Amino acid sequence: MEDKHILMIPGPTPVPEKVLSALGKHPIGHRSGDFSKIISEINQNLQWLHQTKNEVLSLNVSGTGAMEAGMINFLSPGDRVLVGVNGKFGDRWAQICEVFGMQTERITAEWGIPLDTEEFRTKLEADTNKEIKAVVITHSETSAGVLNDLETINKYVKAHGKALIIVDAVTSLGAYNLPIDEWDLDVVASGSQKGYMIPPGLGFISVNDKAWQAYETSKFPRFYMDLGKYKKANAKNSTPFTPPINLMFGLQTALQIMQREGLENIFARHLRLTNATRAAAKALGLDLLAPDDAASTAVTAIATDRAEDIRSIMRQKYDIALAGGQDHLKGKIFRIGHLGFISDRDVMMTISCLEATLLELGHDFDAKAGVKAAAAALV
Structure with missing residues (x-):
């Protein structure tokens, strides 16, 4: 059936009807007074979403572009930086640092295992000459479905005194409580096609006084x-270059929707969907890649040698898109996204279709075990 495709991946995520309607409006002049009013509203609501009084800047880029901007604007060639790497995106930020000629030190963990905060403490405390200029952390590492302990790592960065913390919050902003001012985070980057519930094309960066x-x-x-x-x-409610006007219309509407739901409800919904997905996977006898106490609220990674068979049947038979594994995990995991414009119904439907898929593949499990477990977790 046409137009029944459902995205259950960590991005791009589904887009609400009201946002789709806003995206389809006729463009207006980006230097007009009317558009300036839209930018003003967007800027205020971005600060609300980021829980910050800092400026939140909108760029015509993806999340990767926002992270690159977050590094090259505050660092210099030859700077010593620590980069946490326990997945695809942490590795990408390390590669960017290397491309720009920084002294890049990786602090690594196996994909699916959270970064060891003590390794950061040891490195930072040993740096008595204050040569470390930044610590780069992926908060929610979606390639492996793991949430890193950003709050603790940032405490060690703040104790260092000199280093900046630069955060990839691409799939945690809008899905997990990230109080930027309370935690005193220096640079925080995110992207539009995740928790913001709009298509790709905009990146966002929160910058504090220390970073400036x-x-x-x-x-x-x-x-x-x-x-x-x-x-x-930004100070003039304007943009330095031509913005994606219709994406800004969509962003304005999406932020209004998020405000009506409220931050606490948004975070509670994402946690509820995460718990339901993980409970279902366990009930079906599937192996979760990340531990419960470090589970991303954006995506759940499930390890199985039938990953691509599962994804294929889910796509072809039920028109549900699941994400696959990346790099060395390609074909070894599949990932269920529960980020952004995702509801209890979406998760229950996905789990039900996953059960039917597993039955077709001959997987042994108790009938309706996944659906029952998910339903119990959603109560």
Whole structure:
């Protein structure tokens, strides 16, 4: 049947009807007074979502572009940086640091295992000369469905005194309680196609005063990605370059929807969906990649040698998209996204279809065990 495709992946995520309608409006001039009012509303609501008084800058990029901007605006060639790597995206940030000529030290963990906070403490405390300029952390590592202990790592960064913390919150912002001001996070990047519930194309960066001080001494060349330009434009409810006007219409509407739901309810919903998905997987005798106490609220990774068979049947027979594994986990895991515009019904439907898929593949489990477990977790 046409138009029944359902995204149960960690991005892009489903888009609400009201947002789709907003995306389809006729564009207006991006230097007009009417558009300036939209930017003003968006900026205020972005601060609400980020739980910060800092400026939150909107860039015409994906989450990767936001993270790159978050590094090259506050660091310099040759700077020593620590990068947490326990998945695809942590590794990507390390690669970016290396491309830009930074002294990059990886603190690693097996994919699906949270980063060891004590390794960061040891490195930072040993740096008596204050040579470490930044610590780069992926909060929710969606390639493995694991949530890293950002709060604890940031405490060690703050105790260091000199280093910045640069955070990939691409799939945790809007899905997990991330109080930027309370935790005193310096640079936090995210992307539109995740918890924001709009299509890809916008990246967001929250920047605090300490990071802006580092901006003044950063030596990387930049033009389009120069956050100073965005800061000046932001103060005038404008943009330094032509923005994706219709995406901004969608963002305005999505943020209004999120405000009506409320932050506490948004976080509670994502946790409830995570718990239901994980309970169902356990009841079906499937192996979870990440432990319960470090589970991402964006996506659940499930290990099985039938991963691609499961994804294929779910897509072809039920028109439900599940994510696969990346790099060395390709074909070894599948991932169920429960991020953004996802409801209890979406998860229950996905688990029901997953059970039918497993039956077709000859997997042995108690009838309706997954559905029962998910339903119990959603009560």
